[in-house]
Amino acid sequence: MIAVRPPYSYRDDPEVPDFGDTRPIAFMDGTCLLCATGARLIARLDHSGTIRICPIQTPLGHTVLKHYGMDPEDPATWLFLEDGVASSSFDGMIRVGRRIGGLGHLIRPLGLLPRGLQDWLYLRLARNRYRLFGRADLCEIPDPALRERLML
Secondary structure (H helix, E strand, O other): OOOOOOOOHHHHOOOOOOOOOOOOEEEEOOOEHHHHHHHHHHHHHOOOOOOEEEEOOOHHHHHHHHHOOOOOOOOOOOEEEEOOEEEEHHHHHHHHHHHHOHHHHHHHHHHHOOHHHHHHHHHHHHHOHHHHHOEOOOOOOOOHHHHHHEOO
């Protein structure tokens, strides 16, 4: 689902603005209720406070997704960037879960599914998420824990 690139390759891409990449970043749809809920869960469960969140609608989110060959307008976009390495779909979510620990490990069983089935399930969920879960504004009156992590 994403273009395989060497770690930190976005640093050499003139289209991608400079940004702090010493902490992991979850790039997600800022208008999706499911994504907004996921962002709030990250803010609540990541006790280390390291994972930042960047809506894909921001200039940074837009250009990073394009760097990895993803369409920022496509509802199937979700990207996790850690140590300069990008992962998407359920793989990215599993990495977030592993990173935050505790309840975050509940998503790890998805990693037992064959990659093709993971991608198929993720695409079905992603392409229907507005219809199934509705819309929300990730940046609309975020709680302090989420506000601290947002990259706008």
